[in-house]
Amino acid sequence: MSAAELGVVRAVEEVQEGLYNLELVTAPRVAQGSAPGRYAMVSIGEDTDPFLPRPLWVRRTGDSLVGLLVQVAGRGTEWLARRRPRDRVRFYGPLGKPLQLPPRTQRLLLAGDTCGLNCLLALADHALDGGAEVALVLPAQDTRLSTRLLPPDVEVLPGLDSDALQWADALYCVGSPGVVLGAMGTLRDSRSRIPAYGLPHAPIACGVGACYGCVVETRKGARLSCVDGPAFDLRELVWT
Amino acid sequence: MDVDLSVELGVGTPRPLLLRNPVLSAAGTFGYGVEYARLLPLDRIGAVVTKSTTLRPRAGAPMPRWVETPSGMLNAIGINNPGIDRVRRTYAPKWKGLGAPVILSVAGETVEEYIEVALRVEEAENVSALELNISCPNVHEGGMWFGTDPHQAAGVTSAVRAVTSLPLIVKLTPNVADISGVARAVEDAGADAVSLVNTLTGMVIDTASRRPVLGNRTGGLSGPAIRPVAVRMVWEVAQSVDVPVIGLGGITRADDALQFIMAGASAVQVGSSGFGRPSTIVEVADGLGAWCAEKGVSSLADVRGCVLPSGSRCS
Numbered sequence: 001m002s003a004a005e006l007g008v009v010r011a012v013e014e015v016q017e018g019l020y021n022l023e024l025v026t027a028p029r030v031a032q033g034s035a036p037g038r039y040a041m042v043s044i045g046e047d048t049d050p051f052l053p054r055p056l057w058v059r060r061t062g063d064s065l066v067g068l069l070v071q072v073a074g075r076g077t078e079w080l081a082r083r084r085p086r087d088r089v090r091f092y093g094p095l096g097k098p099l100q101l102p103p104r105t106q107r108l109l110l111a112g113d114t115c116g117l118n119c120l121l122a123l124a125d126h127a128l129d130g131g132a133e134v135a136l137v138l139p140a141q142d143t144r145l146s147t148r149l150l151p152p153d154v155e156v157l158p159g160l161d162s163d164a165l166q167w168a169d170a171l172y173c174v175g176s177p178g179v180v181l182g183a184m185g186t187l188r189d190s191r192s193r194i195p196a197y198g199l200p201h202a203p204i205a206c207g208v209g210a211c212y213g214c215v216v217e218t219r220k221g222a223r224l225s226c227v228d229g230p231a232f233d234l235r236e237l238v239w240t
Numbered sequence: 241m242d243v244d245l246s247v248e249l250g251v252g253t254p255r256p257l258l259l260r261n262p263v264l265s266a267a268g269t270f271g272y273g274v275e276y277a278r279l280l281p282l283d284r285i286g287a288v289v290t291k292s293t294t295l296r297p298r299a300g301a302p303m304p305r306w307v308e309t310p311s312g313m314l315n316a317i318g319i320n321n322p323g324i325d326r327v328r329r330t331y332a333p334k335w336k337g338l339g340a341p342v343i344l345s346v347a348g349e350t351v352e353e354y355i356e357v358a359l360r361v362e363e364a365e366n367v368s369a370l371e372l373n374i375s376c377p378n379v380h381e382g383g384m385w386f387g388t389d390p391h392q393a394a395g396v397t398s399a400v401r402a403v404t405s406l407p408l409i410v411k412l413t414p415n416v417a418d419i420s421g422v423a424r425a426v427e428d429a430g431a432d433a434v435s436l437v438n439t440l441t442g443m444v445i446d447t448a449s450r451r452p453v454l455g456n457r458t459g460g461l462s463g464p465a466i467r468p469v470a471v472r473m474v475w476e477v478a479q480s481v482d483v484p485v486i487g488l489g490g491i492t493r494a495d496d497a498l499q500f501i502m503a504g505a506s507a508v509q510v511g512s513s514g515f516g517r518p519s520t521i522v523e524v525a526d527g528l529g530a531w532c533a534e535k536g537v538s539s540l541a542d543v544r545g546c547v548l549p550s551g552s553r554c555s
């Protein structure tokens with residue numbers, strides 16, 4: 001990993017209102033390192049305002065290609081959404097521990113929202129490559145996402161319920177804290193015993209474990225999302 | 241031409257520290273150095289100043305711990321750290337091969353805690369200097385309280401001075417009316433250098449929820465937004481003390497560092513600007529050398545304090 005990577009925008013597509021898919025041509029090491037669960041710290045503009053980079057999930061889409069999914073939420077993400085082909089985007093990464101699917105996963109259940117979608121898509125790619133079936137639970141407003149974004153073999157479900165949990169042999173929930181909290185409740189109520197992991201969106205400033213700004217509370221104590229995560233056992237997350 | 245960027249801290253003390261250049265990391269923004277070892281050529285910076293470390297582990301402040309602000313950020317981490325014993329076990333052995341000397345930042349809630357942690361650092365391996373954090377705005381006991389009163393600041397400084405043979409840097413808070421008075425007090429109490437400024441206390445309110453954004457309610461402001469305040473304070477302190485002044489506050493490039501040096505700083509620290517661009521610290525160090533070469537300046541001493549009034553102590 002290098003402290004300063006450059007990506008050249010190959011394509012930008014608005015996949016639903018306010019949600020943009022940026023395809024970047026990068027050094028091969030970036031694409032190769034872009035395993036599910038990994039993210040990049042993406043710089044906004046060339047000036048000091050906005051000041052901090054935005055942590056974005058990276059999804060490998062080719063030998064030297066990665067996809068970033070940008071939900072416009074403020075000036076930084078708006079700047080990213082306005083990038084055009086051949087523009088340069090500066091970042092560092094990929095960072096974070098790559099996800100390892102539980103051995104012999106045959107039916108992978110994914111849940112989340114647009115905030116975690118790119119990670120879920122990377123996980124879906126990985127699971128489908130390994131021959132597993134994949135179902136994806138998204139909030140109702142997101143279930144009509146461009147089929148160009150979703151692998152064709154992924155079944156999209158409108159809600160996380162005990163039927164879906166009964167079907168699955170592993171669960172990953174990636175997204176805003178509310179979505180992960182909801183999944184924790186559904187999992188608890190269902191009494192399902194499948195391996196289940198939560199990747200709650202945490203405010204990451206440094207990405208390397210230096211600033212202690214992205215604490216996630218677990219039953220085993222406080223953890224840093226940026227280096228100890230991003231995945232935590234869904235049954236061990238503690239909401240404070 | 242040959243450019244000499246080296247700086248010596250703790251001249252005349254038992255363990256003076258010669259830095260290859262005057263560009264250091266700022267405490268709290270660079271972890272324990274090892275986090276950046278794979279990412280950056282640390283043999284091109286002056287020194288690593290670690291995260292502030294206390295006697296016992298500290299859980300820190302409630303989330304959210306930071307929020308972006310115009311050209312800066314407001315943070316309240318609350319000195320979340322694993323405690324000095326674990327730092328010695330986990331990080332100190334790795335500092336030998338880090339490429340840059342390590343200055344351990346220490347903090348406490350009482351003078352006794354500062355003394356105890358300094359004693360344990362004295363026995364630690366691979367620590368080249370101490371920076372006393374008496375200026376953290378985000379802890380409820382100790383912290384900034386020590387740094388806002390010259391007598392308290394002098395008290396903790398002399399207590400640590402008595403138990404450490406390492407060069408002793410005292411980090412000052414800008415949240416005072418007279419920072420020069422505090423600087424003089426810690427110099428008289430035995431500080432080998434002062435670093436300034438720590439963060440400016442601030443608040444951001446989420447008008448939708450009608451609450452402060454940070455879990456701690458208030459936090460410390462850093463980044464380019466505070467740079468002019470920091471440069472002014474370095475300029476004031478440099479006129480008031482003889483010990484080296486280390487300037488920090490919103491340095492993003494070599495030109496920013498030069499402002500601090502021209503205001504009288506002997507060295508600088510790079511902090512939160514490294515979050516957006518980790519290579520900032522290396523670029524500032526390289527850039528100072530390039531500037532000297534381009535301007536025909538053989539040493540930064542030639543321009544240090546050049547804006548100070550003539551006859552002032554640092555000019």
